[in-house]
Amino acid sequence: HHAMPIARPTGRIPEAAWTSGIRELTEPWKGALGCLGVAVFFAMTIGIISWQALEQPPEEWVLRGRASGMLWDRRRGALLLRALPMGWPLVAITVGGVPASEPPPPRDRCWQDGMEFCYTWEEEAELRISLQPTPAPGTECYGVRWTPLRPDVMLKDCFSMANVSWYGGASLRAQRWPLNSAESPEQPFVSGDFSKNPTGYGPVLERYFLGSTGVTVTVAPDVPLVLSLESHWHFCLGGAGVPLHYVLCISPDITTAHRHVGTQLAGPARALPDMTLLGSPIWKYDGSVGSAAKIKRGLRSLARRLKRHRMQEGVLALGEHGTATLAATDHVPTERRKRHGGPHAWDPAMIFPLRLSITLSPYTSIAARLFLHLLRDGETGYWLSLQPRYGGCSIPLLTTWKGQLCARLNITNEAALSWYLSRARGLRHRLGATYVIFEGAEGNAFLEQAVSPPAELAGDQYAEMLAAALVALGNATIISVGARSSHLPLFVQMSPLHSDWSHAGLKGLIPSTLHYSLLGYNFFIPDAVGGSLAGDTPGDPELYVRWLQIVTFLPVMAFGTPPWLCCDSWVLNLTRQCIQRHRDFVVPLIMKYSEEWLSSGYPIFRPAWWLSPMDPTAFTVEDEFLIGDEVLVAPITEKGQTWRDIYLPGEGCRWRDTNSARVFDGGTVLRNYSVSLEEVPVFVK
Numbered sequence: 257h258h259a260m261p262i263a264r265p266t267g268r269i270p271e272a273a274w275t276s277g278i279r280e281l282t283e284p285w286k287g288a289l290g291c292l293g294v295a296v297f298f299a300m301t302i303g304i305i306s307w308q309a310l311e312q313p314p315e316e317w318v319l320r321g322r323a324s325g326m327l328w329d330r331r332r333g334a335l336l337l338r339a340l341p342m343g344w345p346l347v348a349i350t351v352g353g354v355p356a357s358e359p360p361p362p363r364d365r366c367w368q369d370g371m372e373f374c375y376t377w378e379e380e381a382e383l384r385i386s387l388q389p390t391p392a393p394g395t396e397c398y399g400v401r402w403t404p405l406r407p408d409v410m411l412k413d414c415f416s417m418a419n420v421s422w423y424g425g426a427s428l429r430a431q432r433w434p435l436n437s438a439e440s441p442e443q444p445f446v447s448g449d450f451s452k453n454p455t456g457y458g459p460v461l462e463r464y465f466l467g468s469t470g471v472t473v474t475v476a477p478d479v480p481l482v483l484s485l486e487s488h489w490h491f492c493l494g495g496a497g498v499p500l501h502y503v504l505c506i507s508p509d510i511t512t513a514h515r516h517v518g519t520q521l522a523g524p525a526r527a528l529p530d531m532t533l534l535g536s537p538i539w540k541y542d543g544s545v546g547s548a549a550k551i552k553r554g555l556r557s558l559a560r561r562l563k564r565h566r567m568q569e570g571v572l573a574l575g576e577h578g579t580a581t582l583a584a585t586d587h588v589p590t591e592r593r594k595r596h597g598g599p600h601a602w603d604p605a606m607i608f609p610l611r612l613s614i615t616l617s618p619y620t621s622i623a624a625r626l627f628l629h630l631l632r633d634g635e636t637g638y639w640l641s642l643q644p645r646y647g648g649c650s651i652p653l654l655t656t657w658k659g660q661l662c663a664r665l666n667i668t669n670e671a672a673l674s675w676y677l678s679r680a681r682g683l684r685h686r687l688g689a690t691y692v693i694f695e696g697a698e699g700n701a702f703l704e705q706a707v708s709p710p711a712e713l714a715g716d717q718y719a720e721m722l723a724a725a726l727v728a729l730g731n732a733t734i735i736s737v738g739a740r741s742s743h744l745p746l747f748v749q750m751s752p753l754h755s756d757w758s759h760a761g762l763k764g765l766i767p768s769t770l771h772y773s774l775l776g777y778n779f780f781i782p783d784a785v786g787g788s789l790a791g792d793t794p795g796d797p798e799l800y801v802r803w804l805q806i807v808t809f810l811p812v813m814a815f816g817t818p819p820w821l822c823c824d825s826w827v828l829n830l831t832r833q834c835i836q837r838h839r840d841f842v843v844p845l846i847m848k849y850s851e852e853w854l855s856s857g858y859p860i861f862r863p864a865w866w867l868s869p870m871d872p873t874a875f876t877v878e879d880e881f882l883i884g885d886e887v888l889v890a891p892i893t894e895k896g897q898t899w900r901d902i903y904l905p906g907e908g909c910r911w912r913d914t915n916s917a918r919v920f921d922g923g924t925v926l927r928n929y930s931v932s933l934e935e936v937p938v939f940v941k
Contacts (some may be wrong), residue, residue, distance in 0.1 A: 314331045322487055324338060339506070349472055385401075386399045395516040396923065397505040402499060415492070422435045430764055439486065441455060445457065446699065446700045447699060448870045474505070479498055499546045507642060511866050518774065518885075534811055537571070541573060543580040551574070555612075615695055616692060619662035633783065663937055724741065753788070762893055773861035799895070809938075813820045862883075903925050906922035
């Protein structure tokens, strides 16, 4: 490039005049001018340096997609995902486990046509971010892969909750919606039992987090994962000395995000469980289980009571102890039983038209004859065992279950599994049971004992394998866990709740419903009306009624304490009406939306934001839910309250109040809406 001659502008002071002017200045003035010049030069230098430090953005692009881009924030040591072209912040991920004070310049070791970004912290970890194929038009995904370069490097990525509401992940003892107000110490992301570990994660979880900005985080199934929740601040994913690999996707809004990404959790082939259970209330038998004769008498009298109160359709549920007791006496061969007459014979016709459900678990007490018998024959392969390092025999891994020392079925042993399934089939047939409930399927027995599990039983593989195996028993099976099994035709039993108004009790029921359904577990059985764990207010009729009203709109109505024991005849009549309303109004709705679940994987029970994905008010509504797109249920969850605010989602929709037939606009809040004790606000779109 040739430098163009610059035309001299006229009207400028000629240079000669300048120099003569300076020459005429006295010495002190020259010194002053020199000082001034140096000062100006210094000021400019400092100014430029500080301007560079302050004004130069502390964020640098590392990867750009079409609708979004990733930046590195040097000040915080964080990855930022921003929407293009406006640059709205979508998610901030603070990086732990590497020296974030050393800002990685976007220097690129693996640069190929701008689809990938790499950076290595010497001897610490390696980060690789790559644009992934899109799951659906309008959604863009990034793969984030951390690889530790030393075994002691603890990787930790923390997702900010500032201005983002998060959903999904794990169930909690006091379930929250969104997760922002939940608190949980750092621990393995594995299903668990709240009675063993109240601050742990519950039985239903998926490695999937959904943010209100339209962001999803899906963690690879093969990496051991730890999760911590710090309320209103962030949640952190991590792993010690193992790679951390997740996919970040961004969609135009939260509902689109879940439709594009969340529905893939279950895989393409989904199946429905036995839908006749929906119209059948479950009555838990909690009478005496001392002997088979007592159980038979108790079941007969419960059946008679239900018939007398005109609630004779449903299922009588026998617990694990009762099932074992009843099964033990039925070992007597049929011929001998006939000779001895029939007082001992169990006949399901005794409770007809009610049906029976029995309960099993993968645990066997070490005092049981069966366990000792197999142990004597050297059959230790039937139980999960600790493998000896040097020769020797393997020893069953012991754990506590319902207050007893137990061994757990070794699900990886085919002989053990087929023996277990045929035993379950035999019991179901002998006792004439329609449904079988499997408890205790959650949790990793090795991690609970701080033993590293064998590779084939890492994470939640146990629960996953058991769920898959139980499908062989047909679709009338209920299991206590949900981990990568939402496509299977099983019912999931929800965790027990406390008999109180807290989030571990009644207030946790709707957040749990939304959580289970979001993760694909639409066919769940809520805990018994009134809660089954001791709470602050045993036998509170108001709590019972409010609980009953919510459960009316859920898949299955389950009862522990029958209404005639807890409350007066008014509540008994209300229970009958609720069962009728559930059968006539709710079950057909669930059937309709279960077709949509099969074809598209959309949840049946939806949060308010499903219809208002851009309205910030909708993100924190935790005491309302939608059935499909057309029915909104807004129950009372506060003690002594006879009014509430109701958020009506869906701008442009209109909602008809089923109680008063009045019509309201969507996208609005009804303030101080009056609700008497016998009412539950239900709106139809």
